[in-house]
Every structure is written in C-alpha cells, then in structure tokens.
Amino acid sequence: MKRTSVNPWEWNIKFGFHQAELVEGHRSMLVCAGQTSLDENGEVAHPGDMAAQIGLALDNVETVLHAAGMRLSDVVRLNMYTTDMEQFLQHVSVMGKRLEAAGVAPPGSLLQVSGLAFPGLVVELEATAVA
Template structure:
C-alpha cells in the first residue's frame, strides 16, 4: 500500500492531521465503529475528557491490533464530542500519541448533542487500509 498526504496548506501540520490521504494499492480496508470510553464489559468509563480520550484511543488501538492493523494504517479519524471547548485543551495528548506512531490521517471534529450513553464525552471513528 502507498499513502500520499494531500495538504494544499501547512496550518494543519501543527494539529497532526492531513487534509486528505490518498491510498493506492491497498489490499484491505478496515472500517471501525466509533470507539468511546467503554470498558471490556461495555460499561462507560467515568472520567473527564482527558481520561475518556485516552480510553477511546486505547479502544481504537485494541480494535486495530485485533484486526492485524496498527496506527500507521489509519487514513481517517473522525472525532465526535459533546464539547469542543473541553476537547481542544486535551487535543495535544492526541497529537502526541498519533505522532508517536507516525499517524497523520484525514480528520473531522464534530460537536454533537449527545453520544450513545449520557456520560460519554467523546467517540472516535477510524478507517484503516493496508
């Protein structure tokens, strides 16, 4: 598989994502359901935004690993949050984690009224290719 980042500008570089990712010669594509701060029994984890982001990223990583993928295969990351104002102060930890795995994906951030459970603050949806 070959990945090409498409960035007509440079401002997104400091935010750790790409405007678009072109994938050629991919043999497999993984479409992941949204991952939130849920424990192994499907119970929401009581935590603040920082804790829920860590838990959601851990769950994304568990799904990727179980399917035989890793962060370098991720081409799209969609973030859904109940509060962009609470999300952005914690985003640096997300950027650091993605950079650690050389992950630069096309991304979208959307504020929503609610997620599946009332105490969930963030959900992350991923597409990966290899």
C-alpha cells in the same frame, strides 16, 4: 501500501492533520464503529473526564485495529465527536502524541454533538484503516 499526504495549504499541519491522503497499493480496509470510553464490559469509564476518555477511546480503537491485524499507523481517516469542543481542544494532545508517535496525521472531521450513546460519554472516535 503507499501513502501520500495532500496539503494544498499548510495551516492544517500545525493542528496535526493532513487535508487528504492518497492511499495506493493496499490489500485490506477496516471501517471501525465509533469507539468511546466503554470498558470491556460495556460500562462507561471515566464519566465526564475528557482526557481519560480520549485515551481509552484511542485504546479501544487500537484494540479493534489489533484484532484485525492492523496498527494505529494504518489509520487513514479519523473522525472525532465530542460533547464539549473547548474541553476536547484542551486535551487533544493525549491523542496527538500517540498519532505522532505512530507517524500518522490522518484527515478527518471534528464535530461537536449534543450527546453520545450513553450518559457520561464526552468523546467518540471513528477510524478507517488500510493495510
């Protein structure tokens, strides 16, 4: 698989994402449901704790990826939903460090929403991966 970043501007690079990625020569595509801070029993973990929820939501993304034989480095799009933009931006480095370590800066959208599926959830991550 060949990935080519497309950045007609450079301002976005300091925020850790590409404007687009051209993906060629892949065999499989995985479209994940939004992953949140739910534990293995479907219970909300870390209610209201943005940093911990970002970490667990990303852990859950990686669990789904691994179940499909993929890795975080295969993510080509990552949409982020939060109920508190200010808090998310204060703690986004929790995710940024892991994406950087995986060698990816996937394009995506960051949206503030009025609520998520269960009370106490403050972040949801929606990934698309190709391999």
